[in-house]
Amino acid sequence: MKNFKFRIYDNNYNVKIVSHEDNIIDLEVNGTAYSVKLKEEVKVSKTPTLVRSASKRPAELLKVNPSSSNTKIVAPIPGTVLSIDVNIGDEVKVGDRLLVLEAMKMENNITSEKAGKVTAIQVKIGQQVLQNEVMIELA
The missing domain is CATH 2.40.50.100 (RNA polymerase II/Efflux pump adaptor protein, barrel-sandwich hybrid domain)
Known part of the structure; x- marks a missing residue:
């Protein structure tokens, strides 16, 4: 799905997100599989729509x-x-x-x-x- 590279205290971590359903994320860190449960459910935000008033003609x-x-x-x-x-x-x-x-x-x-x-x-x-x-x- 998505790959990330992190460097923490001179240690390199390759993180691959395998799946994300509701509030459970399956990922791999340097080849080791983990299942992470989020504390709160991820809320999907809507993309805002910008509305601009008509400008005056020159x-x-x-x-x-x-x-x-x-x-x-x-x-x-x-x-x-x-x-x-x-x-x-x-x-x-x-x-x-x-x-x-x-x-x-x-x-x-x-x-x-x-x-x-x-x-x-x-x-x-x-x-x-x-x-x-x-x-x-x-x-």
């Missing part, structure tokens, strides 16, 4: 509040900043490319959803960012 993460004076551009997915196409003080229009984010071996253009002036750049080229991490701020 386009929804970049939506901005048009009435807000400050806009924060966040990373839609985890990745690495490949290039930054704006500087602090630059005026940007809707659709202008702000930076390029590499995620899962793909280059993603991060564009502005609102016209404004770049007030802060929170990332640098080569930096890894997490999802929803603020990268650029607009006013």
Whole structure:
């Protein structure tokens, strides 16, 4: 069934589990047969099922509040900043490319959803960012 090798106090043990029924295990240790009775019955655990809620689409993460004076551009997915196409003080229009984010071996253009002036750049080229991490701020 299963074979195990143990080393205890410089002694080698080859353990072979021959059978396992209820709470009795038949095994061989270095060729000698043993029958072991477990104190408690072995309970079979079920494999857990992971349930994950649906994630927001990247386009929804970049939506901005048009009435807000400050806009924060966040990373839609985890990745690495490949290039930054704006500087602090630059005026940007809707659709202008702000930076390029590499995620899962793909280059993603991060564009502005609102016209404004770049007030802060929170990332640098080569930096890894997490999802929803603020990268650029607009006013």
